[in-house]
Amino acid sequence: MPPVLQPATKPTMHFIGVTTGQSSINAVFPRWAERLGLGDCALHGIDFAPGSLAADYRAALDFIRRDPLSLGALVTTHKVAVFQAGGDLFDELDPLTRALGEVGSIFKRGGRLHGRAVDPWTSGHALAAQITPAHWAGGAEALILGAGGAGxxxxxxxxxxxxxxxRPARLQVVDRVPARLAHLRALHATWPAAVPLETHLAAQTEDADAVIARLPPASLVANATGLGKDAPGSPLTAAARFPEGGVVWEFNYRGQLVFLEQARAQEAARGLRIADGWTYFLHGWTHVIADVFDRAIPPAGPLFDDLGRIAAAAR
Ligand SMILES: NC(=O)c1ccc[n+]([C@@H]2O[C@H](COP(=O)([O-])OP(=O)(O)OC[C@H]3O[C@@H](n4cnc5c(N)ncnc54)[C@H](OP(=O)(O)O)[C@@H]3O)[C@@H](O)[C@H]2O)c1
Known part of the structure; x- marks a missing residue:
């Protein structure tokens, strides 16, 4: 069933996701709105099951475009689907957004509908909180599990x-969909001076175990599959061995995060540094709120720290 959309009665930011009612943002947003002086406004979740009909994504986008008090939206999980179903409804899409083929932020300026990919920036800010540039000096690589929008x-x-x-000496990316890996390889071929890329098709979970086993010490391992939140399980089996001194990053902060549990079981023995998706969540939401309400929210500094404290208390 497509979501029922009623015209907004006050300035409203929408949130297009899967289980939006369960997100911490529902408790956090009113407090952030107060801190940012956004006035009387609302956050409204629009839930789509993964793989919903293109016509339904398009209808939601067209609704936001036409509804005067709908100021924009943050898109999670469906970023690629929204781009594919309704890319032509946007008046403005920047070249990187078009190339990556995903929209994470929807907003209006002067009556024109803008869409842009935010994960390239927000994942960078979240990464910077975990890894210093010097970390890569010894030849560490990066393994990204999942080649969807965020990966x-x-x-x-x-x-x-x-x-x-x-930067990493090499990038390893695993997915179970050949087309996603082909899309990434095609993109990579257009990036001048990029680090080398190896892609791996994981027909079964053990295939990803084999890739992680070959990583050099101190490598980054990121779970961008959504497994543990959007669907049960982990992209690795319990037998997978994380790299010695590695950095482990689960993109999500809620759900039964099996991948995080697997890392924590090896944390002390293998000297791992582990993070969930909370800092990523903070960067993603502050970035898109800044777009939707046309405010400046820098990704570091006193205001960002304050918003982080408010979110942690409201979580
Ligand atoms: N903390 C934050 O603020 C934040 C920000 C961005 C993203 N995220 C999270 O990151 C996750 C990924 O987001 P996304 O938008 O990139 O999702 P996505 O487009 O669905 O991408 C996930 C990819 O991983 C693949 N995959 C699933 N299971 C796999 C496995 N066992 N082995 C290898 N590949 C597998 C998927 O294939 P199938 O299509 O076959 O499933 C898909 O290609 C979501 O859970 C999202 O909530 C969190």
Whole structure:
């Protein structure tokens, strides 16, 4: 069933996701709105099952476009689907957004509908909170599990970091959909001076175990599959061995995060540093709220720290 959309009665930011009612943002948003002085406004979740009909995504986008008090939306999980179903409804899409083929932020300026990919930037900010540029100096690589919208955005970010700023020696990406890996390889071929990329098709979970087993020490392992939140399980089996001194990043912060549990079981023995998706959540939401309400919210500094404290207390 497509979601029923009623015209907004006050300035409203929509949130297009799968289980939006369960997100911490519902408790956090009113407090952030107060801190940011956004006035009397609302956050409204629009739930789509993964793989919903293109016509339904398109109807939601067209609704936001036409409804005067609907100011925009944050898109999670369905970023690629929204782009594919309704890319032509946007008046403005920047070249990177078109190339990556995903929309995470929808907003209006002067009556024109804008869409843009935000994960290339927000994943970079979240990564910077976990890894210093010097970390990469010893030849560590990065393994991204999942080549959907968020995994591809992180791949763009890591592959294109200037060498002087520190970056992985190589990028390894695993997915179970050949077309996603082919899309990433085609994109990578257009990135001048990018780090080398290897893609791996994981027909079964053990295939990803084999890739992680070959990583050099201190490598980054990121779970961008959604497994543990959007669907049960982990992209690795319990037998997978994380790299010695590695950095482990689960993109989500809620759900039964099996991948995080697997990492925590090896944390002390293998000297891992582990993070969930909370900092990523903060960067993603502050970035899109800034777009939708046309405010400046820098990704670091006193205001960002304050919003982080408010979110942690409301969570
Ligand atoms: N914390 C945050 O703020 C934040 C920000 C961005 C994203 N995220 C989270 O990151 C996750 C990924 O987001 P997304 O938009 O990139 O989702 P997506 O487009 O659905 O991408 C996930 C990809 O991983 C693949 N996959 C699933 N299971 C796999 C397995 N066992 N082995 C290899 N590949 C597998 C999927 O294939 P199938 O299509 O066959 O399933 C899909 O290609 C979501 O859960 C999202 O909530 C969190």
């Amino acid at each position: 591809t955005a992180l791949a763009w970010r890591l592959a294109n970091m200037p060498a002087v700023a520190g």
